[in-house]
Amino acid sequence: MGPIRIEPQKALDEALKLQQKMTAGVQTLRSLDPVTFGVTPKESVYKDDKVTLYRFRGVSAPTVRTPLLICYALVNTPYMVDLQDDRSLVKNLLALGQDVYLIDWGYPDGSDKFLTLDDYINGYLRRCVDFLRKSHGIDAINLLGICQGGAFSLCFSSIYPEKVKNLVTMVTPVDFHTPDNMLSHWVRELDVDLFVDTLGNIPADLMNYCYLTLKPMRLNQQKYVGLVDILDNKTELENFLRMEKWIFDSPDQAGEAFRQFIKDFYQGNKLLKGGLRIGEREVSLKNLRAPVLNIFAEQDHLVPPAASRALADATGSKDYSQIAFKGGHIGIYVSGRAQREVPPAIHDWLVKRS
């Protein structure tokens, strides 16, 4: 018996169904409003060059005393955590009583080419944290770092342990040399000095291209064939387009910061191995004192779970917990399961340590 049993009539039905969906799509695509993200009300409370610190406003006032600062990656915008009304980590945390702040790093341009990791971590991030400590009249805040922002948060918490009460890391790479890390594998041979000296800031389009080529057939072909299935559904199509906008509306990377991140983190694996310096400050994960909650995604193709799990042995914190989430790098924020599981897990963990 052969492996495929396609009845001609059934295949024709598939083709006709595709026609119907495509035709319906003509109307649906024309009726769409421009998509946006970042839906929860927020106010700018502090500005520092292109960096803005936002405070989110929930329906009711926060019930916790210590604010929670979200530190996102420099790649992409941070609004994955507040993509739409029914897919928002921020909204769910607010509803649970958290007082949520977020750093928006902005869009670096040529004048930001020489921003270093020192500027980002000992500069912008520290000043945002100090602003919160001062405005709330407290010594230490809760910090939630995401992906590269998680690596930044680990560095920060190691350098300034007294300023961080609790640390949550999400899909954060710690061991950059796990054998399943394709991105890391590729950049190992990169002459990053030549790369940055030539390009200056690293174009967002180039970054996105590299991410797509991690799974080119799935991300650039199958996804759009699958899109035909929802062409007649305005809501689903808007959700799809919102995600597309988020994926491709991303900032360029400041050249010097990119240079150091690739050299020290991706090529040197210094966050785990040691020898990492941010400006004049030495980073050692053994300096971490705050309780740590490490959340990673089991199907993450950008930050493999093993890359995050490495924190368990590397941290100096005596209070370490981890959660393995069934999903991918993005699903951990936007899937239905994520809405149900992730915010309560973070909130409960923080409340126990308040």
Next chain:
Amino acid sequence: MSSNSAQDWVTQWQKLTQRYWEGWQSQGITPPGRPDFSTPWQAGLEQWAQLFGQSGMQSDLVDRVSANAKSYVALMQSMLLSSLGQAGGDGSATAWTEALRNGFNIPGMDASLWNNPLGANLRAMAGQGAKGFEQLMAEFGRGAVPFKQEMLANLNLPAFGLAREHQERWQQLGTALLDYQEQTNRYNTLILKASQQGFDRFQSKLAEREEPGRQLESVRAVYDLWIDAAEEAYADIAMSDEFRKAYGAMVNAQMRVRSLFQAEVEQQTRQLGIPTRSELKGVEKSLQELRRHLKASQEAVQEAASTGLADEVTALRAEIAALKRELLAEQPAAPKPDAAAKPAATKKTKR
């Protein structure tokens, strides 16, 4: 199905094709000309895309949907032909894999992408949302063409005389361009290899489906299985040491070309008195250093102000405490509370 006679196949195929085109017509989309059974099915999708004209807000999305749907419909057509027996296959995994391979070879496509769906995919990836190394180089290359021709002509000549430095730079640039071509070819060879291994893996996966109850019964299921196979094959290649070296070498080679070309442009612009990239970089670097210095100064001032205020409060408290002690010492008899407070208040007012 594969045992139909040739006449049966033609009849069945004509019927299916007619219904397919009637399907488009019933949706209000008129196919070009008079489609017969030899017309590629993806032609209907071209009509679909044209419905959006040039003004659609989602034009990039329409292009992507249209391009991928075309590829999918071509696959669908190829699978259907195979299921009717036209492909002459025996219904085995090998025959179906061949049908799938043919489905990706759309007439009119670049011959270098024949049997290379992964290469086609990577090339098609460029658009408004993504721009890869190849596209960056293509854009950059347009400006470099006049230089390239001159460089290649002089690549092996010894440099001497007044223009020797210029000639050496051009020679370096020419050598870098040749190296970039070579490294790109190395990379493309691996991409082609990944495509071929994708077909092999697909065939193996199909063979696993030969046992009863595991057959694939829809084109979409076949397509999804192919995607799994293609991604697995690509991941194997992409995680190899060979790919890592080829990828790094290709990117580094391109950066060398770009940087040498930048230097060449600088030479020209400097002679014209136009500010160069290097000069601008110097300004940007100074700007960042000034920014850092300014922020450090501002923080130092704030800290000093804050420390100074705290010091003043501490000093005042100490003074008040001293005055209280002094007062208590001057009045050994049990003083009334009012009498004790008064001199202190008076002193404070004097300040």
